Amino acid sequence: MSNQNLHLVLSAIFAAIGPYQIARADNADPGSAERYSPVRKQVSINDRWHVTVQPMRLPRSPYVRASSTSIVNLPHTWNALDGQDGGANYLRTTGIYVRRISIPQRREGERVFLRVGAANIVATVLVNGQFIGEHRGGYSAFVLELTDVVDWGQDNDLMIVVDNAIHEDVPPYGADFTFFGGIYRDVSLLFTDSLCISPLDHASSGVYLRTNGISAESARVTAFIKLSNRDSIKSGVRAQLNIIDHDGDIVATKDATVANVPIGESATSISIDVVNPHLWQGVDDPYLYTARLTLDAGDRSIDCVEESFGIRTFDVDPDHGFTLNGKSYALRGVNRHQDRPDVGWAISRKHHDEDFAMIREMGCTAVRLAHYQQDPYAYSLCDQLGLVVWAEIPLINRVFHTDSFRSNCRQQLIELIRQNYNHPSICFWGVHNEITAPWEPGPDPIPLVTELAQLTRTEDPTRKSVCAATTPDENLANWQTQLVAFNRYFGWYHDSADDFGPWVDEMHKKHPAVPIGISEYGAGANVEHHELPPRKSQHNSQWHPEEYQAVFHESHWRQISARPFIWGSFVWNMFDFACDQRNEGGAPGRNDKGLVTYDRLIKKDAFYWYKANWSDEPFVHITSRRMKQRNTQFVSVKVYSNCDQVSISVGDRTYPAQQSSNHLFEWPQVSLSAGSNTIRAVGTTNGETVTDECEWDYAAQE
Template sequence: MRLLLLAATLLISLPVSVLAAEAPPRERLSFNEGWLFSRTDAEWVLGQLDYANAKPWLLASAADFFGPTSPQTARPRGNFGGGFTHVQADFDDRGWRPLTLPHDWGIEGPFKQEYPGDTGKLPWWGVAWYRKHFDLPATDAGRRIVLEIDGAMAHSLVWLNGQFVGGWPYGYSSYQLDLTPYIKPGQPNVLAIRLDNPTESSRWYPGSGLYRNVWLTKTNPVHVAPWGAIVTTPKVTAEAAQVSIQVLTDNDSATNAALSLSTELFALDDTGRKSAALGQPITVTIEPGRQASTTQTLRVPQPRLWSVTHPHRYVAVTSITQDGRLVDRLETPFGIRTAVFDADRGFRLNGEVVPIRGVCNHHDLGALGSAINLRALERQLEILRAMGCNAIRTSHNPPAPELLDLCDRMGFLVMDEAFDCWAKGKNRHDYHVQFPDWHEADLRALVRRDRNHPSVILWSIGNEVIEQWFADGQEGWKLAARLAGIVREEDRTRPVSAGFNGEISGYNGYQHVLDAIGYNYRIKEYARFREINPAIPLFGAETASALSSRGVYFFPISDDKIDPASRADFQVSSYDLYAAPWATPPDVEWRAADAVPGYAGEFVWTGFDYLGEPTPYNADLTNLLNFSDPAEKERQKQLLTELGRIPTPSRSSYFGIIDLAGFPKDRYYFYQARWRPDLPMAHLLPHWTWPERAGEITPIHAYTSGDEAELFLNGRSLGRKQRGPGEYRLRWDDVKYAPGEVKVVAYKQGAVWAEAVQRTAGPAARLKAKADRRELTADGRDLSFVTVRIEDADGVLAPRAENRVAFAVSGPAEIVATDNGDPTSFESFQSKERAAFNGLVLVVVRTQPGTTGPITLTATSPGLAPAEVSLTAK
């Protein structure tokens, strides 16, 4: 372990200019273009490339992520896998498919009912290869060349020019490999990556492939170590903040390096950057093959604090010179803020109580799959922010780095999670297989990568791990203490927590080795936990798990959360009264939370629907009861007989507040009413187009941030109701359906606050299209999400329309996905046409790289007036 310590504490804010030097020698280049892809494996390998054989090579490539007490693995002699054709530089790959990363092969389908498990009915498992031919300038000779992979699903193995470099098993981890010993500056180079995504390795759709960004970083032999700048803010007041910058510098040259290090802090805003503080240079000499740690503490006067409402950011610019020449320059974004979990008051950000209004999200992007896209992530956060959401739990794995960058910029809090299981697994091939060898490296990699993000306020070491049920011993709290200790070695500025669904987890020792307890669905434990553990912070790590299909309503309704009448044809009624057996509707969760002093807030399961886990329609014979059509029920029985087992009937979840296409469900407005109490809003459900229900009881519910409301049916008052203690919705459960108009007028403190209307729709007559953004960047990555509504002649949404809509685009763009939010749809996401689901359909348009100009998207459907949207690529 390379280590040389040098600390210098400086409280300096004088505007000293940066040392003049040549352009920074550090380059970080996108490495996403020009890949070739194949699902064919090399010649029959007889398991020779399996993890068991690759293990010593992989552990050696991750040596920097194991502590001094961990077993150290030296790189074996030889060239692992070097004899296989696919890794050879001269292998003929001209027949392979060209593509640009990020790439998820699973989302391309096809959907198949017979695919096992609850992971989305898509073919995400198996072996695949990626190859890239590239040239490196001869001027890069002598530089250090590093490959950075933000995520590869899974068991990645990497060769360069036929030589094995390394890899990483966990598909969610970001990692880096030093290519320097194997690269050929001034000559052609070939990179080969093999992935092996095992079956039965996930409980949800994990995606596949090189699904996150890949980078090539070039530095001098003397350089800041990977993730080697660590910024903390040990003291923050309105008058001044102390900012500590620890820099780990590697000397990979053959001689001593006499260096001078300096760091300048800049405040970032929409107009650019402004110098905030500058430290005096520190001198240090590093021996060959060693690492030095230098620390500076700078004073920032009148700091602009990062918060969810004003996410002010800074950047630390570290410069290293050797013999008067700039040899490295690294920019490290950060924020200045205080974040404290308080057992008595909840969560405090910069001294103010901020209720956590969060959601859990899996990493897939709906119809786009798991392949990361910055705009798609940004759109999700925009939709959540409008609801009042201010926090994200990265369920249940390390997120894409871009998500944290967006949360920093947009003002979201983050519970950053590492694992879904520990040594005891939930699936045959899930993370428990790697846990003994890799938990330390994976956990350190997560914390080192993410510890400078001001948005990250919690580290989560696990979700619903089976070990939580053990009261003592190595399988119980001692293992949690071991993992928490690893996190604290890397970062002592944030609390360590986990998501616990066991009622004993708050009393069997876990509560004493963690810094805050997050309960999953244990609302009956809130009061008991607070009584027994009055000094330990408490929050809801995973709440609700309510179920609904957007725009679907079944009658009669009841308050039984698992009422069979709430489900039919593999849909769930959207009255928001229904939940999984272990879970609760939102109202029930809120009543329990509001009764507990110091409850810090919640992370709802989930913000968006996601691929896989189609509760309540998991593989179960009782699903046959959900078919109302006798012929369809008989067909399904025949299918079960032919398959010899029971298939899962749906592709995606019903948990989301927002459906898979990004369309808000009724529940969205329920949370908005609670999370944005100052926003004048009201929402009515169900829709009011029920020609078959004339004269039948059709209950009406209203969500509002007001405190009372009056309901009108065709101008006639049906009564004014006031929300009482523990009531979060207003209900008129005895309304008899009559076509026309339903209107609610909400009041707050006696004054009119907001109104909402539902009108009976006539026959579908036209399409109406609206783009979330009309001006796009011509980079081949930017997206426009276009919503198409089916309306009647008066512009009222036809809430039960299922008309088929076809799309066409002209100009420098392409259609990359369509969806409608229907969890039972098995139509390809790449289809250029799709049936609407309850009046709505989505089409996603992507720009072409380097080509600007006007774009026209056209939507057509037989018998309906078409719609057109004009976009521009700039």
């Protein structure tokens, strides 16, 4: 950015904001004794930002007509409302975030960094009116050093200008979800010594943990450490690696001396053996260790970083699927978008907790965090819950043959890998989604995706590269990664649900040496729409009955589970999500393929179909429960359950108990009485009894 352009930008910004008063950050009090601890300190600056949202270039939104300034806490998006209501008219504009930050008196050699968890899509940072840096990419964290530009011992004005307009050099150029603008993850200041474990390596922790030589007796853990030294060459620096078990006990320790640490960025490593390692065993036993890296200079501790990690091996076989620690392990998964009603992407840890609790309740063993890098807390939850993760970058639908686009794809992939390197849950790095999409033609994607697949192997040889492919199946762009998976919607966008099995059999036959998975399959459902017997829904219609989604998934899971060569399958989607350009299923601005409603309040029938097949927690669920009004006396009652035996009753009338080998129990020709009827299901398994009931009303014809 030239000085002239910077001056014009600043003039426009300050004119838009006008005079303002910004409070000192209480949690950055320069008088705090704790601030002067000899190791790094991270200070949240999420509160009290003044944000000014500029009017849209094409002012079609009812929510913002002119510039307006408000005080917000982060995370924040200006599209919380207009990004979910339909109309394809949400604000793709600029938001200007301003906050006063208190910087304490400087200790000798002290450094300060700004860390932004994510800002969508392009973020420009200024301190006291001076341009500091820019980050292009809306899903990964970035770090900028402020040491030389802040006024130490004083208040400083921090400004972050965020732009979620279309940028041809920053993927995704377009996609089937809302691009919520704003700073929607945490922002903090990081204070360190002049020599520190580097926060500047693509905003990673600076510590990369790799395990190998894993056996029942031992496992080798190697820590690759990036160092950042601002001042003079340091000699005799001691690095110590401690491995700490789940109980907090140190089970292995090793020191290494770095003879000379040069000015700038450098690297070192330490290897250590863990005796009798406790393996990370997925959902059965997601055991985690902690690696603590400390740096000492003389008798002074100068830095410390802790990273959780797990010890595990995995592999993928074209015929037998996924194995974890040498044993077959079925990857039963869902896709997950990160938005919520009325907050968009600006979600809290509580929201993450709720989402992943439901994912585990359903019995999932895997999750695809689509279509972009998600919050670090989400990956940590997967570590703790034992969910195997497919993580990916937002290269979606089409590419551009420009150096800037190529460079940004590489940047986002490196950020994804390095920022999330130590999560044992992550087994797959996704490099593109539907990049051969015939509905959005563009340049040949093969050169770029080939380069990205190779970059993935270079950055992390311990995991597998993967893509989410679409038609045409045989396009070479779909076959450059180590694994392939397909987004296929038999019975929704094309053909019938029962056509899925023959298609995937043919793919396996054509490519016997390539592991094949299913990255997306699904159908829409509005919980207020009901139809029995269900007919195939028109995907772009306003009628999406819940019952069709259920039978769609019944068919697909039967076919998937019968084919062990499918290395993993991922339902699209776990939750309904915002897509402002959609208008279907009676819900403008919504993709309703979720197994749970957008507000997370209603689990659709299909959710319980998967829970019956995937979960060991005994339950019974009466389907079509929300179809309360019945116009025929004789109805079919269908129940999903994982119990050994299920019986039903309607009022005082009891129907014979059934057993089922496929978790589906059905009673045809159940008689309803005029008026309200209580339908009750009782399941028994291993001496335990579970129940469910609902009310249906029958209006007898006179």
